[in-house]
Every structure is written in structure tokens, then in C-alpha cells.
Amino acid sequence: AEVKEAADRFHARYRAVGKLYTYTCYVGETKPVFNRKYVTVLDGKPDVEAMRRAAEFLVGEHDFRSFCANPQMKKSTVRIVDSIEIQQKKDLLYLNFHGTGFLQNMVRILTGTLLEVGFGKRSAESVQEVLDAKDRKLAGYTAPPQGLCLMRVDY
Numbered sequence: 001a002e003v004k005e006a007a008d009r010f011h012a013r014y015r016a017v018g019k020l021y022t023y024t025c026y027v028g029e030t031k032p033v034f035n036r037k038y039v040t041v042l043d044g045k046p047d048v049e050a051m052r053r054a055a056e057f058l059v060g061e062h063d064f065r066s067f068c069a070n071p072q073m074k075k076s077t078v079r080i081v082d083s084i085e086i087q088q089k090k091d092l093l094y095l096n097f098h099g100t101g102f103l104q105n106m107v108r109i110l111t112g113t114l115l116e117v118g119f120g121k122r123s124a125e126s127v128q129e130v131l132d133a134k135d136r137k138l139a140g141y142t143a144p145p146q147g148l149c150l151m152r153v154d155y
């Protein structure tokens with residue numbers, strides 16, 4: 001990684017062209033001690049393949065109003081999600097979201113929705129209906145803040 005001095009008028013938030021968020025879930029038998037503030041502990045193991053199928057509906061340019069926590073959002077809720085990767089490594093489940101920008105609580109709501117698919121509370125195909133409805137009430141729950149981390153900002 002290269003580090004260089006930014007121009008005086010540079011704005012870190014508005015000049016970003018991409019962001020990578022990782023949401024980490026713990027799926028092991030015994031609750032973690034040392035990283036418990038940085039992971040969300042799940043009861044059981046979700047169906048990762050079902051979650052991946054659901055995630056395919058979310059990749060691309062869409063109106064993500066259903067996945068925005070702010071019901072009075074005046075600006076456009078259209079965003080581009082470049083990729084969603086879901087990986088399980090031992091007792092940790094990683095959900096990686098890369099996109100040009102995200103709405104308020106969008107990654108946590110996407111995560112909650114994908115976890116509902118993983119635990120059989122909704123079908124993978126229902127995610128398309130949620131997107132089309134543009135209604136926050138139809139999306140999944142907002143996953144807890146523990147587990148969410150902004151990993152990288154691209155300029």
C-alpha cells in the first residue's frame with residue numbers, strides 16, 4: 001500500500017470510489033472469549049450455499065431502499081454492490097461486501113436478510129421480491145453492530 005499526502009481539498013468520504021465491509025459471525029459450539037466484541041455469535045450454523053444464492057440477487061446496481069434504515073431518505077437509494085462473498089473458516093463465517101457506497105445500516109440489514117435465508121426463515125428467491133418492493137419492513141432484521149468492520153476504502 002502506498003501512502004502519500006492528500007490535497008487540502010481532499011475529502012475522504014466523498015472521494016471514495018469503493019468500500020469493503022466484512023461482517024463476521026461466530027458459529028462454534030462454545031462462545032468466544034477474546035473476540036466477542038468483534039463478532040456476532042449465531043445459534044447454529046446457517047446454510048451458506050443458500051446465503052450465496054440469495055446474495056447473487058443483490059450484486060449489481062439496484063435500488064436498495066428496502067435495506068436502508070432511514071425511512072425519510074431523500075437522496076437516491078440506488079447503489080452498486082460489486083460483490084458479496086461468503087466464506088466459512090472453521091468457527092467463523094465472513095460476509096464480505098464490496099461496493100461503491102452503502103446506505104445507513106445497509107450492510108447490517110443485508111447481513112440479517114442473508115442470515116434469515118441461511119436459517120430457512122425465507123427463501124433465497126425472496127430477496128429479489130424484497131429489492132423490488134422498496135419497503136424496509138420486508139427485509140430482514142438489522143444484524144448487531146458487533147461483527148461489522150470497514151476493511152478498506154478505495155480511492
